[in-house]
Amino acid sequence: MRLLAFVIVWLAPVLAFPRLGLHEGYTRLVFDLEARTQYQLAQSPDTLTLRFSGIGAGAADVDVSSPQVASYQVVVVGNGATVFVRLKPNVEVKTVVLDDGNRRRLVVDVLTAAPKPSPPAQARPLPPKPRPQPKVVVLDPGHGGLDPGAVGFVVEKEVTLDLALRLRQLLQKEGIEVILTRSSDTHLSPDKATDLGLRAEMANSKRNLFVSIHVNSAPNAVQGIETYYFGSTLDQSLLAQVIRENGGGELGQRLTREAQSVGERLVRDLIAQSNLKFSRQLAHYVQGALLQATGAADRGVRQAPFYVIRNARIPAILVEVGFANHPVEGRRLQTSEYRQTLALAMARAILRFLNNGE
Ligand SMILES: [Zn+2]
Structure with missing residues (x-):
């Protein structure tokens, strides 16, 4: 048991944060969380921002170039990290936390969005007037x-x-x-x-x-x-x-x-x-x-x-x-x-x- 614990501790720092998987129709980012880790998610049209506190992560800047994700960047701040995921246009983001008791991980899937059926021409509502966003x-x-x-x-x-x-x-x-x-x-x-x-x-x-x-x-x-x-x-x-x-x-x-x-x-x-x-x-x-x-x-x-x-x-x-x-x-x-x-x-x-x- 001692030995096993040693191996886990030794392996932990070398795991990539996040782990990246490229799949047909989606790009998967898996963030291995520590027991003390907390996180927040925010999404704008072109960037998904994940703020983690209580995590050991290394700075990274990775060019993904998948159909859904352009790149991601890990910025280390104190005992936390902020991850900026640059999204390609027309994608959907789905997240789930998997917790099997031993380890907890946040899985982020970025999927190619299904094209929306366009409504018949006559029924199409007028586009809402754009409200200027404050700078x-x-x-x-x-x-x-x-x-x-x-x-x-x-x-x-x-x-x-x-x-x-x-x-x-x-x-x-x-x-x-x-x-x-x-x-x-x-x-x-x-x-x-x-x-x-x-x-x-x-x-x-x-x-x-x-x-x-x-x-x-x-x-x-x-x-x-x-x-x-x-x-x-x-x-x-x-x-x-x-x-x-x-x-x-x-x-x-x-x-x-x-x-x-x-x-x-x-x-x-x-x-x-x-x-x-x-x-x-x-x-x-x-x-x-x-x-x-x-x-x-x-x-x-x-x-x-x-x-x-x-x-x-x-x-x-x-x-x-x-x-x-x-x-x-x-x-x-x-x-x-x-x-x-x-x-x-x-x-x-x-x-x-x-x-x-x-
Ligand atoms: Zn100065």
């Missing part, structure tokens, strides 16, 4: 709580929160729904990797875009604004900055490597690739609007492996609105007038993006 924007004020971020003439976590609150108000006035990753001086987790993972998880497919707001710092008197979208290659001149924004120190180095490895997998993911194009577009709108409004130095639209935007399935950018330790720019960032100017410019750019460039 949803996620704003991520960088750092917070235990983590002050850059400290100079201003403290980064205070400026980022103030900007996000101002921006929220401006967007809400335009009928946009705004979700903040934090709305007070707090961290999401004392563990920085979990903190960044939770923020990143909010960039899910039910939202329209994600903006992470930061303040820069540099050892010399550098100033200006730069806007990033995700990229796995890391310009060596950005190394210190990216590591700092990814949590700093050894942790920041580890999360930077993780973000880079996600990026290498994304190259094969067509949805992620097209999403990157939208992220770049959003970055250009935001950078352009900020420069026009402030006259600040243009440090460009750039790509870097920032952990918080590594897995975004919606357009996602990270904005560095200026340098906390620059004697001119740092002092400008202290004033509410300048912060309002920054918020107005970002709001204008976000609205332009949501209105397809108009």
